[in-house]
Amino acid sequence: MKRLLIASMAAMILSLSGCSWFEGYRPPIQQGNVVSSQQVARLQPGMSKEQVRFIIGDPMLVDPFDPNRWDYTYYDQPSFGKTTTHHLTLYFSHGQLARIVGKGATTVTRK
Structure with a gap:
């Protein structure tokens, strides 16, 4: 009886170890440039590439x-x-900011 109990417990543990009902931990992934709406608001047509690089x-x-x-x-x-x-996306013409395209402005808050 004791062997049957141990064998059934071992079978249960082995069968549940491969179960995909429970997700494991996935670390949060953040990649790229975080551009806030305040930074985009500071951009003005006619700015040089150096000025844009300084802001965002x-x-x-x-x-x-x-x-x-x-x-x-x-x-x-x-x-x-x-x-x-x-x-x-930023477009330049003759070294100066000509156009801003895209929503891109985001504020990210992590707790």
């Missing part, structure tokens, strides 16, 4: 075929919940 930092991507386009992307995947992506 280095771009995540500078297109090698079009160096007058800067892309700022932010990706947030929390442990639980919805993944969000924000994208902001």
